[in-house]
Amino acid sequence: MTEAQASPSRTHAIFSPTRIWALARVTFTQLVRMKVFYFMLIFCAVVIGATFIFLEYSFEEELKLIKDVSLGAMQLFATIFAIVGTALLLPRDLEDRTLYTILCKPVPRLEYLLGKLLGVLLLIAISLVLMDVLFTAVLFAKQSAIAARTEEALALKGASELEIARTLEIIAKQGVTWNLLNGVAAIFMKSCVAAAVALMVSTFASSTLFTIIVSFVVYFVGHIQALARDFWLGGMITDTVERLIAVVVSLLFPDFQLFNIVDGVVAGEPVPLLTMAKLAGLTLVYLAVYNFAAFFVFADKEL
Amino acid sequence: MKRVALAILTLALFGAARLKVEQALSEELVAERLQLNTGLDLSVRDQVGQNAFVAAFGGFRSLMASLISLEAYGEWRFQNWGKVDSLDAIATKLMPHSPHYWDLHASHVGYDAASFYLYEASNLSKTMREDLFAEYVDKGQAIYDEGLRNNPLSWKMIYRTMEYVRKRRPDRDRYISLARLLLDNWGEIRDDDPVFRPTPDWIERFLAYELARRNGNDGADHAEAYALLKKRYAEGDRQGTLITMLNAFEILNQVPEDQRIPERAEAKFLTQALKDLRGAEPK
Amino acid sequence: MMAMMEPAPAVTVENLTKVFPLPLRREKVVAVRDLSLTVAAGEVYGLIGPNGSGKSTTMKVILGLIKPTRGRTAIFGKDSREVDSRQDVGFLPENPYFYKYLSGEETLAFYGRLCGLSGKALRDRIQELLELVDLTHARDRRLGGYSKGMLQRIGLAQALVQSPRLVVLDEPTAGVDPAGSRKIRDLIFELKERGISVILSSHLLEQVQEVCDRVGIIFKGDLVREGRLEDLIAIEDQTEIILEGASPELIEKIRALAAEEAGKSGTKLVSLGRPRTTLERLFLQETKGETKDEPEKR
Numbered sequence: 001m002t003e004a005q006a007s008p009s010r011t012h013a014i015f016s017p018t019r020i021w022a023l024a025r026v027t028f029t030q031l032v033r034m035k036v037f038y039f040m041l042i043f044c045a046v047v048i049g050a051t052f053i054f055l056e057y058s059f060e061e062e063l064k065l066i067k068d069v070s071l072g073a074m075q076l077f078a079t080i081f082a083i084v085g086t087a088l089l090l091p092r093d094l095e096d097r098t099l100y101t102i103l104c105k106p107v108p109r110l111e112y113l114l115g116k117l118l119g120v121l122l123l124i125a126i127s128l129v130l131m132d133v134l135f136t137a138v139l140f141a142k143q144s145a146i147a148a149r150t151e152e153a154l155a156l157k158g159a160s161e162l163e164i165a166r167t168l169e170i171i172a173k174q175g176v177t178w179n180l181l182n183g184v185a186a187i188f189m190k191s192c193v194a195a196a197v198a199l200m201v202s203t204f205a206s207s208t209l210f211t212i213i214v215s216f217v218v219y220f221v222g223h224i225q226a227l228a229r230d231f232w233l234g235g236m237i238t239d240t241v242e243r244l245i246a247v248v249v250s251l252l253f254p255d256f257q258l259f260n261i262v263d264g265v266v267a268g269e270p271v272p273l274l275t276m277a278k279l280a281g282l283t284l285v286y287l288a289v290y291n292f293a294a295f296f297v298f299a300d301k302e303l
Numbered sequence: 304m305k306r307v308a309l310a311i312l313t314l315a316l317f318g319a320a321r322l323k324v325e326q327a328l329s330e331e332l333v334a335e336r337l338q339l340n341t342g343l344d345l346s347v348r349d350q351v352g353q354n355a356f357v358a359a360f361g362g363f364r365s366l367m368a369s370l371i372s373l374e375a376y377g378e379w380r381f382q383n384w385g386k387v388d389s390l391d392a393i394a395t396k397l398m399p400h401s402p403h404y405w406d407l408h409a410s411h412v413g414y415d416a417a418s419f420y421l422y423e424a425s426n427l428s429k430t431m432r433e434d435l436f437a438e439y440v441d442k443g444q445a446i447y448d449e450g451l452r453n454n455p456l457s458w459k460m461i462y463r464t465m466e467y468v469r470k471r472r473p474d475r476d477r478y479i480s481l482a483r484l485l486l487d488n489w490g491e492i493r494d495d496d497p498v499f500r501p502t503p504d505w506i507e508r509f510l511a512y513e514l515a516r517r518n519g520n521d522g523a524d525h526a527e528a529y530a531l532l533k534k535r536y537a538e539g540d541r542q543g544t545l546i547t548m549l550n551a552f553e554i555l556n557q558v559p560e561d562q563r564i565p566e567r568a569e570a571k572f573l574t575q576a577l578k579d580l581r582g583a584e585p586k
Numbered sequence: 587m588m589a590m591m592e593p594a595p596a597v598t599v600e601n602l603t604k605v606f607p608l609p610l611r612r613e614k615v616v617a618v619r620d621l622s623l624t625v626a627a628g629e630v631y632g633l634i635g636p637n638g639s640g641k642s643t644t645m646k647v648i649l650g651l652i653k654p655t656r657g658r659t660a661i662f663g664k665d666s667r668e669v670d671s672r673q674d675v676g677f678l679p680e681n682p683y684f685y686k687y688l689s690g691e692e693t694l695a696f697y698g699r700l701c702g703l704s705g706k707a708l709r710d711r712i713q714e715l716l717e718l719v720d721l722t723h724a725r726d727r728r729l730g731g732y733s734k735g736m737l738q739r740i741g742l743a744q745a746l747v748q749s750p751r752l753v754v755l756d757e758p759t760a761g762v763d764p765a766g767s768r769k770i771r772d773l774i775f776e777l778k779e780r781g782i783s784v785i786l787s788s789h790l791l792e793q794v795q796e797v798c799d800r801v802g803i804i805f806k807g808d809l810v811r812e813g814r815l816e817d818l819i820a821i822e823d824q825t826e827i828i829l830e831g832a833s834p835e836l837i838e839k840i841r842a843l844a845a846e847e848a849g850k851s852g853t854k855l856v857s858l859g860r861p862r863t864t865l866e867r868l869f870l871q872e873t874k875g876e877t878k879d880e881p882e883k884r
Binding site for chain 1 (some may be wrong): 306329403
Binding site (some may be wrong): 018019022024025026029030032033096097098100101102103104105106107108254300302303 | 606654669670672673676677678680687688692696697701744745748754
């Protein structure tokens, strides 16, 4: 019997997490083998470099600097990965005709998009975890050094036990805390939305460069979207053109500012669990809507 | 193209749907002090330049503040006070919820710069030096006041300001009102200072001393001060100045000998205290 | 046994028209005009025509990559617009590049997973395909280091990963050297033996001539001729005699005989001489043993 007759008509799942996972894994592997993880070397240099800055007047400032520099670098890398990484995916697959071979398999276009996005998000998540581990270790080392130094100085000055304990407690509060993870989580959420924006743009963009530029513009305008919204809703503008701009910006651009809780976190403000949950929920809604829009355009795309 | 237009329409509808939700969440984040009201005061843009402004909006506010503060520290070492002042001012604008930057700015201006002009600016005339000193001390005060407005219940902000109005720019009324603010809101005071934070007893005692030295309100201050001192004594406080003040009040109020406290302060301190209390009588 | 039910043709194209609008202009480009063709199950069909004649467009419509402006296409009876129809088809695009950071084996595993294969079934299938396309020795090498012929072969393996009943090949030998090209031709023969339908496009007539049962000639979006290969290329009134070890005398005799007949029945000697081997054959003969990749199959 020949093979053709032997192969039965297979059943086809309309939506298959296995296929999405296969796409995500390949995207992730591809990015990893492009040696993107070399960025970790830069990150190490920056974070460890920050520990060598000593300020005679304030250990608070020394710890804050490590937190600022590390979280800032995390945000920078996450954003770049999210936008550039995602923007490269679709056009490259199209140029290399790899997209043809994938879509000629029984893979719905939505799954293709989801798989690609998931691959990038996986890369960002793993990068952030690695960076966070390093950052936490460095911060803890610095904090311990400061605690030892301060304890010695206070003991020399003849400070009371209570005073020393109290000061150490305050140093600990400025050092490694669970709250810092909230900041890292918010950075991840923000990059998820940024990646979804880039994916959406790339479905109708004609070039990678266009996607990257448009996505970065959306990213920056997204940071002042709240401003436009306040102007509009607050009725602060009377000029028709300005008002129109405010309305367009408010409606079309995502509010990236909402995810900027890092500054507060560094300053030691606790983030309530409910707030984190709300931000996570918002991220999911953004992902859903943007992916839907991306699919809507991509489904009809002539390849 | 039709699909792209429809996709944009979808985004706009989504935008309309999330408008109120995001507005509410944004207000919540401001209330939780995780964010500033509508981003950042737009006036900062003129001071930090366009690039830094964009960076600040991009979620790097804290980092920017750190770097600017570091730069200020460099200038501080070279005693470039004008530069220190303007850099510190940007840091406070970037992180207005951080008492640390307000305190840094105010002390750089009010203590360091002011003293420099008074004692070290030898190329200036004496009058000029004194004028500059006064000017910078006033400036320091203004910075503390602004910091307090932004952080009304911060222990560090209140405590540092109290120190300032006691030592640097004496203002008894202000000190008393700040001490009352602390005592009245003790439970809600935010503990954000790495310096040892005392118990309310400590504040009560100092409040009593200053009330005694002021004695406004037709003698009501003295009555309150005496009551507070007696309360502290009853709770076991035997601090030297407390004893002296109690002795002085007992003499002033002609308390019968058998009702006075057994402790006796040194004569020279007592004389001074009596002078303070009598001199504080309203004119 | 097969008579119980008439099997659906591997490919059905009915009155296909595809028009591409030019961006920002009023004019439109008609890539394919009212084209109909059928590829029977188990048949090897060749689409030939010059570059830009509409071959690729037709294939893309069949594969569901682009939508027809008018008409419809189907694979084994399932409309091309449905994802489901892709279950039974494998595609090798022209000059394909796969993810170059993946090894040959990983590439096949990836495409296999997309088709719902996993575990032992997938591993076995990969092994089988690597053997089929003769790339077992390069399974762990990344595709970035593959030659063009090897890429084409891994592409073919990829197209076959879910054992489809139809394989679509777009210019399968473009840019491949004769040895590689021949290897691909051999693979097509092998597919045919296994009963797999093949539709291939090419502008190399010789290649099409060798493997195809039927061909269609596309020119400027129209299917200008279609039919069985022998019917299309046989020249009805000519006969070819090929002799081996013939003496000059014999040849002279034949020539004289032909000349004699010429007067009576209009017979005419068109050519006489040594049969030429094709250039491709000559090249292969001369380079035999030097190309490591060359299997001795046929």
